[in-house]
Amino acid sequence: MTATAVHGIRHRTGRLRAAAGCAVAALCAVTAVPAAADSDATGTKPTIVLVHGAFADSSSWKGVIELLERRGYTVMAPANPLRGLYSDSTYIASVLKSVKGPVVLAGHSYGGAVISTAAAGNPQVKSLVYISALMPDVGESGMSLSAGYPSALGTATTSVPYRAGGVSGTDLYLKRDKVHPVFAACLPVSEANLLAVTQRPVATTAFSEKAKVAAWRDIPSWALVSRQDMTISPDQERFEAKRARSHTVEVDTCHVSLIARPDAVADLILQAATATGATRPALARRAGPAGR
Incomplete structure (x- = not known):
């Protein structure tokens, strides 16, 4: 409704004048809420950076x-090299340095370990979001953290030695017949099979290298627990989120929650992006799985 139209209505009967006022007020309420909710205290929307996990892209x-x-956000989804926690997090940290303004950093699965290291010491990162993810503390590796919470992943992978550019190591692949039941049970078999065919291998060092920092100790975090996860135990995800004092939601989905339930994942990221006055967690001590 234009200002001229509103001005004209104001010269009509009192009843129409009141109705017009209510309509204008309602319009203002509808348009103002999303703008305020999608911006931080400075009125700037953060850039959302998404980091995928192992076996994926x-x-x-x-x-x-x-x-x-x-919703009008600028989104980046850089390739996670999957070559090792130290090198992968260094690469993602370099990507973050290219971003201007505040950042919401989300990681799925092994990507959670990567963002926990990559965000350390970066004041631009305002929130961390963990989606069915690993959240190692200092001195923990993905392997040591998961040891206390066994899952079906241990029998779902196969190892293949590699050598490239003078560097050698061991890659892990998901066994083709295990992708659907262990990794993607909430997807149609045909879609799970496509994930199996196009999967990217992950170096064993991604899971064996111990975290030197844990950004969730200093940065507010959100976590999504996948109740039917067969790759990372849901109990492990709950333990990690509780330890980090993350804002947590639980969803009936499998490990690939970002594919099966993009609505729930996006909603959680939006919560992190629009949170105002989120306090940094006050964690008393470092506690591994034995301290739960």
């Missing part, structure tokens, strides 16, 4: 990206 965030971009 950035396309796994497709549905989440679409939902976030509809």
Whole structure:
């Protein structure tokens, strides 16, 4: 409604004048809430950076990206090299340095371990979001953290030695017949089979290298627990989130929650992006799985 139209209505009967006032007020309420909710205290929307996990690539965030971009956010989903915790987190940290303004950093699965290291010491990162993820503390590796919470992943992988550019190591692949029951049971078999065919291997060092920092100790975090996760135990995800004092939601989904439930994942990321006055967690001591 234009200002001229509103001015004209004000010269009509008292009843129409009141109705017009109510309509204008309602319109203001509808338009003002999203603008305020989608901005931080400075009125600036953060850039959302999404880090995928092992055996996957950035396309796994497709549905989440679409939902976030509809809300007007700038989204980045860089390729996680999957070569080792130290080198992968160094690479993601360099990506973060290219971003201007505040950042919300989300990681799925092994990507959670990567963001916990990559965000350390970066004041631009305002929130961390863990999606069915690893959240190691200082001195923990993905392997040591998961040892207290066994899952089906241990029997679902196969190892293949590699040598490239004078560097040798061992890659892990998901066994083709294990992708659907262990990794992606909440997807149609045909879609799980496609994930099996296109999977990216992950170096064993991604899970064996111990974290030297844990950004969730200093940065407010949000966590999504996948109740039907067969790759990372839901109990492990609950333990991690409780330890980090994360804002936590639980969803009936499998490990690839970002593919199966992009709505729930996007909603949680939006909570992190729009939170105002989120306090940094006050953690008394470092506690590994034995301290739960």
